[in-house]
Amino acid sequence: MQTTPLENFIEYKAQTGMQCGNYAIDVPPLNAGEQYRFHFDATACVGCRCCEVACNEQNNNPADVKWRRVGEMEGGVFPQVMQLFNSMSCNHCIDPACLIGCPTESYIKIEATGIVVHDDETCIGCQYCTWNCPYGVPVYHEERHIVTKCHMCHERLDVGQSPACVQACPSGAIMIETVNIERWTSEQMDDQGNMPYLPDARLTNATTRYTLPENLEAVMDDMIERDEHLLKPAHSELPLVFMTVLTQVSLGAFAALMLGNVLSLFGLSTPNWVMAVAALIPAALGLPLSALHLGRPLRAMTAMKNIKTSWLSREALALGIFVGMMTLNVLWYAIGIPKGLHVIFELLTLGVGVYGIYAQSMIYRIAARPSWNRMTTNLKFFGVGYVGFALMALVALMQHVESAVTPLLATALVAAAAQAFFSYEDRRTLKKNGAYAYQLQRTLRLYRELFSRQVTIRAVMFVVGALLMPLLVLVLAGAGAHTAAVAVLILSIVLSMGSELVDRFLFYATVVPLGMAGSFFVGKQR
Secondary structure: OOOOOHHHHHHHHHHHHHHOOEEOOOOOOOOOOOEEEEEEEEOOOOOOOOHHHHHHHOOOOOOOOOOOOEEEEEEEEEOEEEEEEEEOOOOOOOOHHHHHHHOOOEEEEEEEEEEEEOOOEEEEEHHHHHHHHOOOOOOOEOOOEEOOOOOOOOOHHHOOOOOHHHHHHEEEEEEEEEHHHHHHHHHHHHHHHOOOOOHHHHOOOOOOOOOOOHHHHHHHHHEEEEEOOOOOOOOOOOHHHHHHHHHHHHHHHHHHHHOOOOOOHHOOOOOHHHHHHOOOOHHHHHHHHHHHOOOHHHHHHHHOOOEEEEEEEHHHHHHHHHHHHHHHHHHHHHHOOHHEEEEEHHHHHHHHHHHHHHHHOOOOOOOOOOOOOOOOHHHHHHOOHHHHHHHHHHHHHHHOHHHHHHHHHHHHHHHHHHHHHHHHHHHHHHOOOOOOOHHHHHHHHHHHHHHHHHHHHHHHHHHHHHEEOOOOOOOOHOOOHHHHHHHHHHHHHHHHHHHHHHHHHHHHHHHOOOOOOOOOOOOOOO
16 A cells, blocks of 8 residues: 555654654753753755744744744855755853843753753843844843743753754754763864854854755855845934933043042132032933833843843943942032042042943943944943033033133043044944954945935034034133133034934944844844
């Protein structure tokens, strides 16, 4: 009697031990130094996306929240052509970037199995892990206001059942297996842990093993990502645009205030509480705005939980202390304390503020976002402080402390010139060749093709507001035209602040993250 194709397939599975379609899974017990991992066979995958559907059904996720995604590549010249798929979920890395960066310690690497799971209850939806992961695995769930990710269906593994993606794959391209961590990192990872167009497995010591076609090298020069023609801006992160710029302005203003207090020891004019309030206001307004970026803003205080490894936790704590110390500083100006003690306190306050902005800039120094992971990010974040010096000059001018106006504006001009150089270098270095040239060049294309108008607006506002108008203010102040000098300086600060806000918007919107190739439908990744 002739067998049916279905019967043939069932027999083939039985003979080969194929995991697909089985509710039960025979995974060897873990020995010391081992963990579970995925094995993806690219020679077997047909790109049907059954794994995506099964994962969403199993975990009750909406269509735009994908814990497993299928990417597409193709290459070669007829008749030697190749279509290559990559089905990827969490790589359950040995050194997971999501866990290291999470400010609320919401990621846990289960010691017994090596599986990386996410604790939904403690997540505040900051989405920092979606930036940190080089593979774009964590995904924001808008309905739940938190980030979610693949957990290898560990609750099914615990009772001997296969994960949903493994069970659903009709060609047996996805499997679960054990891996010896030491052997993997020292001998096997470079040969078996990498996939074309996927970030290097050693960035996080990813554990997924890949089986690739034997003739892949013959067509690699012609291989392209199926979504490379798509050029989309990233999320604009408007709350963070305002928060970062405002806190950086406050740092510059406070530096000017402290410098004035130090110089007062040598007989120059002493700053007053009005100037201290002016330095405080930008940060006092900006810092709470960061909570609007969170999915669960009422839990914002828990962002300070992971001081040990998360730059976000360090930023939140340092800037919170900075604002508190600046508030106390206003009181000390009002009631008066010994000058020497006051200067020491302001030096400590400035140190905390400097560390806070440094931590803020280091949030973005992550391998997964090449256009952020450059020294110009740190320099430009501190460079915004020139606006703070101009703000202090305005307060001094309005209070008729003319002796302080010229040195403050001169410092603001020098700092603005430095910021212009940092901005030039930031754009110039996008043209560099190297490991991440593809992402950097796409960022440059975003600047040129989608945001050319904003780039022009930023440049005009900066030149006029940060460079030309302060020079005019110096001339007007020297000529005794006080009212005109105040008006021009106010406009100068507005234009300078506007230029930095536009530049920060572009910073977020033009970033091109690492990720998998040909992933048309990546869901809510940021």
